[in-house]
Amino acid sequence: MVELERELGLSMERVGALCRLIFNFRLIALTVVVLWLPSRVDDFGLLLGVLCGAAVASFLPILFWDRYGPILLRHPSLLVSDMFLSMAILTTTGAESPFFYFTLGTALLAGVLYGWKGAGILSVAMLAFYWGGLYLRAVVADVQTFQLIIGLPALYPLSAAGGAAVRNLIDRQTRVEAELADAERVSVVERERARLAREMHDSLAKTIQGISLSASSLPAWVKRDPVRALKESEQIVRAARLASSEARELLTDMRSDMLEVPLGTAVCSFLTSWSDRSGVAIVCDADERCDAGPETRWELFSIVREALHNVERHAHADKVRVVLGYDRDDIVLTIADDGDGFEIPKELEELGDGGHFGVIGMSERAERVGGHLELESAAGEGCTVRVTVPERIPAERGTTQ
Known part of the structure; x- marks a missing residue:
């Protein structure tokens, strides 16, 4: 259980680092959009306010990922809401605007956070919104080009799939590292047990051998010198207690559950x-x-x-x-x-x-x-x-x- 928690924690740490990088990419895209907008959009003030809201939504997870990251993982609907807002802005600015790259960041996040299933579902939703917005703009402008209809939207599933693939690699690397750690733990235990076995041979075995020799000579001392026999028996008792203590220490040392x-x-x-x-x-x-x-x-x-x-x-x-x-x-x-x-x-x-x-x-x-x-x-x-x-x-x- 401890190893599983450690593995999940390391995986989430790496996922968090990647997500913060994606949110930074989205902020850069927003900066480019703001520089691009003034001469091309009529209602600049309203759109600028919406873009500032999107910037805050991207900036907070960068600063407080430990707080917002678990919420995003537990509630995919938050990223779906982000996608709705992003696609609405894209419909206003046009697919040819730099804001398109901001929406690619949303697709990447879907793959990284929710894997292949999340990437597939959100990609379909983004394609539907993209083509819907493209249809609305086609009413007032001629936007029927292969790049806008096929080329750009194809980047949504590709980005989402790329994010899911990276998440899969992160999880796989974390599992491999956990397996290597387990193998290292077993190796450490085996080396320590070998050392303890040598100590057992050098100390405990010699103590027991001494007890055996003393005990074998005890009958002769009983006949020849009862006083000496009494001293020998007391020495055997002390040696037996020492052997018991050494055996207890060695058995305690050989426990591997401490790892x-x-x-x-x-x-x-x-x-x-x-x-x-x-x-x-x-x-x-x-x-x-x-x-x-x-x-x-x-x-x-x-x-x-x-x-x-x-x-x-x-x-x-x-x-x-x-x-x-x-x-x-x-x-x-x-x-x-x-x-x-x-x-x-x-x-x-x-x-x-x-x-x-x-x-x-x-x-x-x-x-x-x-x-x-x-x-x-x-x-x-x-x-x-x-x-x-x-x-x-x-x-x-x-x-x-």
Whole structure:
């Protein structure tokens, strides 16, 4: 459902941009008409007033498409009314006037907004009005030329069909992009699962193997040294709890449903469950509308997980604050805790010497999607991780301390 809404939103955004371009074309045509009219029309004042009304009707959707666009989509009768007014003006000015190009914009809009069906219906109506107006003018003037009778009106269905074809291309491109995004999401999940499988082999498997070895030697210790056997059994219990915790973390990480919802929603959900499990208070200021492409979304979510994992294991913090939102065209993620903190070396890579491999991994994740990581910390003053990534297209890559 989320992917469908995202697909429809992107399609309507592109349709809106094209419609605004068509309305601009109509305004240019009206400007030419006003310059053309004075020496050719008797009742210039009345016609100028009507043209100003048509200009306002074209100018408002350019400025307020987000408001007028959905209304036009839901009520085709509005464009039909626009067509009636346009054809009436064309009858007055004559088909040979520049206003004809304004009416072509109406045909284009019909195709872009309503597709093939709308293009066909409105084209027939425009042809009927055009030939009706041509007949009325033929009573007082000789307008029986092939260009006026066949050539110009043929542009109505052609323009409407062109608009419908462009709309079809927009919808098709949007669907293809959505399919590519789905494929990218699946690829990201598979790569992450492969990484988790390696971690499972390196950590959980070794822990279970240690439990097995200790358990196999326990009967011998019971006979030879009951005290040592008791210590071994306690060690086995601790190792089993550790294995259970590691397995729970890995299974949680392998969940892919977090990619099915917007990033802000996924982060809020994860923070709530993490706080309940760890007992550390969370202050969450995540914009639930905040979202990005599948790979960026996954890397940011993984950074949140890794940062909180570090807080739980090393920081001894009482409270963590997480902020997720937009800064112009970037997504900014900030994770701050009030824990122990640590001294930051001059080079971020030196953190590996102190065992802070998680910070290096978070920085690498940010770089993979064209972002960068900033780290602020000092002994006894907590730690703040700030990640900035582009919302859509990765640009410059780098890490800033």
